[in-house]
Amino acid sequence: MILTLGLVSALQTALIGAFAGYYLSDSLYDEIGQRALMVAKTVAATPAVIEGIRTRDRAGLNDLARRLAETNEALFIVIGDDQAIRLAHPDPSRLGHSMADDDGDDGSRALKQGQAYVARAMGSLGESMRGKAPVRDRDADAIIGIVSVGYSVNQVEATIQRYNFVLYGVVGLMLLVSIVAAIIIAGRFKRAIFGLEPEEIARLFQERDATLQSVREGIIAINRDGVITTMNRAALDTLGLAPDTPLAGRPILEVLPESDLLTVLASGVPDFDREVWMRNRQMVVNRLPVRQGDDIIGVVASFRLRNEVDQVSRQLTRIQQYADTLRSQTHEYSNKLHTIAGLIQIGATSDALNLIGSEVSDHQALIHLLLEAVPDPVIAGCLLGKYNRAREMGLTLVIDPDSQMADVPDDLPREQLVSVLGNLIDNALEATRQHTGEGGRVTLSMTDLGDDLIFEVEDQGAGIPESERTRIFEKGVSSKAGDSHGYGLHLVSQFLARWGGSVTVDDLPDGGSRFTLYLPKRPDRRDSH
Known part of the structure; x- marks a missing residue:
């Protein structure tokens, strides 16, 4: 330059x-x-x-x-x-x-x-x-x-030479000033483009375009005037638009009036993992303002369909459940095998046979109950994993044999349901172990009769004071020490707020607490909750 x-x-x-x-x-x-x-x-x-x-x-x-x-x-x-x-x-x-x-x-x-x-x-x-x-x-x-x-x-x-001397002096001075100006302009320009050379800018632009097009999430960027400047193919697919639909240069209010990008542009506050409806589709959206110094010059939004997020979350939940189940079973059966091996070595073969029979009988009864009462494999897998987790902790998870959970709505997110149910059971197991030590038990009963799905989780813990029964659902509030606690029940309350459900906390006559979870089956009843 x-x-x-x-x-x-x-x-x-x-x-x-x-x-x-x-x-x-x-x-x-x-x-x-x-x-x-x-x-x-x-x-x-x-x-x-x-x-x-x-x-x-x-x-x-x-x-x-x-x-x-x-x-x-x-x-x-x-x-x-x-x-x-x-x-x-x-x-x-x-x-x-x-x-x-x-x-x-x-x-x-x-x-x-x-x-x-x-x-x-x-x-x-x-x-x-x-x-x-x-x-x-x-x-x-x-x-x-x-x-x-x-x-x-x-x-x-x-x-003429006398005049030319002055003229050439002025010309030389103009040339010097032009060169100095060129150096200053080039320096300011280079600082403005972060010291990059033109070919580096071209390469970065190509890399950026390739990156945008390779991302599976839809991406749209607007400038300070609310005009779309950038989008990728995934944005068109996610919004249900034709691949050749021109979006660049069009106002965002004309394309996505419900996107709220102008709100982020005005406030400068980022917005993460917000569930919104755009073009009659439920999506999970992240919005981030673009700043140049202290000025907000635009907003970038990334979004994808909620069902895609749910699908990924469901897969991760199942993998986590399988991992927990396998880990618990491995630990438990390792102990049982050592016990059986010891009984055989000391000649107590009849006791070894009784232990084997009891183990088989307990698991067969649990599996038979789950197959009959809980046809949904995700919920059944969660309960089986929590059963083995309880045994690993020296506790017993008792599932009411009269339980029934077959009429689960198809639109109820399974991964969120098992997350909520798993948090309640984990809290009950932890409270029971802290209060009674090994040998305690947690009881779970389920019913799908009527208009609601009802889950009752009873523990043998120290109980929850009535003044604390509302606060325990706030984020970060926990009876356990450490910063990593106080999130399980908060997630439960968030799910119930979205689904229209409710939860109650009661004291048991013999000590401990009962958490009762109500989830409406029909959409018209969810609003009433």
């Missing part, structure tokens, strides 16, 4: 300088020529010159021509008669000779046509700008002679 701006400035300055120099030179030559012509006309109209030509007074004419030349700073003043024969000349040896001997001009334009004119010619005194004018005898009304006034070209060129 410095080279480009410098070369452009140098070219412009050189062209301006050349034009100014040429115009100055041409103007000076023209001015000197006009000055010579004016002096020639003035001398030709002098009465003494007219009288001297009429009387052919060479001495008087030469003296007069010399004085007039000195007065007007002319190189020479030559006076000739009507035949262009010199009557006055700075060089006496040339008197009496034709004026045409100097420059080939016999003065016919002045003597015959009566014109005054300017000519540039090389004469005996050097190259000069000459003004020639006819001398008229007013009495006889006839042309009786000619006057030639010359100014040396060397004088003109010396003047």
Whole structure:
């Protein structure tokens, strides 16, 4: 950029300088020529010159021509008669000779046509700008002679060089200022683009475009005027628009009036994981303001369909459940195998057989109950994992054999349901272990009769004071020490708020607490909750 701006400035300055120099030179030559012509006309109209030509007074004419030349700073003043024969000349040896001997001009334009004119010619005194004018005898009304006034070209060129010195100085200063300005502009421009070269910017732009198009989430960016500047193909797919729909340059309110991007643009507050409806589709949206210094210059939003997020979450929940179940079973069965091996080694084979039979019987009963009461594999898997988790902690999770949970609405998110149910069971197990130690039990009963799904979780903990039964659902509130607690029941309350459910907390007669969870089956009942 410095080279480009410098070369452009140098070219412009050189062209301006050349034009100014040429115009100055041409103007000076023209001015000197006009000055010579004016002096020639003035001398030709002098009465003494007219009288001297009429009387052919060479001495008087030469003296007069010399004085007039000195007065007007002319190189020479030559006076000739009507035949262009010199009557006055700075060089006496040339008197009496034709004026045409100097420059080939016999003065016919002045003597015959009566014109005054300017000519540039090389004469005996050097190259000069000459003004020639006819001398008229007013009495006889006839042309009786000619006057030639010359100014040396060397004088003109010396003047031109003097002016050129100033001109070239100004031109050089302009060029220097242009180069300094180019350096400053290039430096500011480079700082504005973070020191990147043009080819690096082009590469980054290509990388950014490739990154945008490879992201599976829809991405839309707007500028400070609320006009869409960037979007990717996933945005069109997610919004259900045709792949060739032009979005760039259109106001965001025209395309997505419910996006709330202008709210983030005005407030500057980012918004994460917000569930919204756009174009009749439920989506999870993140909105982030773009800042330049202290100014907000735009907003970028990323979004994807809620069902896609649910699908991923469901897969992760199942994997977590399987991992917890396998870990619990591995730990539990490792202990049982060691026990059985010890009984066999000491010869207590009958006890070993009884232990094996009891283990098989317990699991078969639990699996049979889950198959009958809970057809949904996600909920059943969660309960099986919590059963094994309880046994690992030295506790017992008892599932009411009269439980029934088959009529679960299809639109109820399974991963969120098992997350809520798992949090209640985990809290009950932890409270029971802290209060009773090993040997305690937690009871779970379920029913899908009526308009609600009802889950009851009873523990043998210390109970919850009535004054704390509302606070335990607030974020970060927990009876356990540490910063990583106090989120489980808060997630339960958030899910219930979205689904329209409710939860109650009661004390048990023999100690402990009962959490009762109500989830409406039908949408019209969810609003009433």
